[in-house]
Amino acid sequence: MAKVKLLIAEDDVVIAQNLALSLEEMGYEVCSVVSTGEELLLEVHKFKPDLAILDITLEGKLDGIDTAAILSRSSEIPFIFMTALSDKDTIDRAKLTSPHAYLVKPFDVRTLQSSIEVAIHNASLRQHHTSTADAESTAETPLAEQPANYLLQNALFVKVRNRLEKISLDNIVWAEAQDIYCNIKTPQHIYLVSQSLKNLEQRLPGKDFMRVHRSYLVRLTAIEAIEDNNILIGGKSIPIGNTHKDSLLKRLQII
Structure with missing residues (x-):
């Protein structure tokens, strides 16, 4: 029987290190140990684990709750929190992500093991119920009556910690692929979002934005210079893919 990853x-x-050792002694396979939420989101795509265990306090821009929120929107992988924080505000934030367990440090290995087993079992039940409900809903609701998806035409909303931040499309200068996620760059911030670059490209107006590499799309008016097959925007060098170069040059006024 395959080990739980x-x-x-x-x-x-x-x-x-101690946690990983304890889990391996229990018979689990620890496929990766990371220190940031950004790393975890990339490793999830790589290893496809059965469960993610997140400390709420992490290095990087995303804390454990932010990471879990993105994880829950982009996958069905269950997750549990472990933290020394038990204040009401933290717990209220954590509850919004629907974790499968919440462990307050210090906890013993027996509690950890039971939480993992229950979390994986409950996640399996949730997925089964969701699949059944979706199938019944689709069968019972005529296509014409199903709700449409709407997109604000001049802005996107991005989840940042416990709120949604509005990003004007005019403020986006470039976006970079991060496996099944991507970074959106504005003059003020870089946002990690649970969308692939391909999906983001479909949401942005083609007259303003262009894919210049398999991993990058840029706002054409933000381009400051082109040098040695690289685009320069705000001090960042963005490579131009061979299959995109001719199309890019045709859209620029070159004299």
């Missing part, structure tokens, strides 16, 4: 996000190296 676990992915751990914990920024304390000692705690992370």
Whole structure:
């Protein structure tokens, strides 16, 4: 029987190593241990674990709750929180992501093991019920009566911690693929979003944005210079893919 695969996000190296060792002694396979939410989201796509264990306090821009929110929107992988934080505000934020368990440090290995087993079991039940409900809903609701998806034409909303931030399309200068996620760059921030670059490209107006590489799309008016097959925008060098170069040059006024 295949081992249950676990992915751990914990920024304390000692705690992370001890946790991984304890889990392996229990018979689990720890496929990766990371210290940031950004790393966990990439590793999830790579290893496809059965469960993710997240500390709420992490290095990087995303804390454990932010990471879990993105994870829950982009996959069906269950996750549990482990943290020393038990204040009401933290718990209220955590509840919004519908975690499968919430462990307050310190906890013993027996509690951890039971939480993992229950989380995986409940996740399996949730997925079964969701699949059944979706099938029944699709069968019973005429296509013409199913709700349409709407997109605000001049802006996107991005989940940042416990709120949705509005990003004007005019403020986006480039976007970069990160496996099944992507980074959106504005003059003020870089946002990690649970959309592939392909999906984001479909949401942005083609007259303003262009794919210039398999991993990048840019706002054409943000281009400051082109040098040695690279686009320069705000100090960042963005490569131009061979299959995109001719199309890009045709859209620029070159004299």
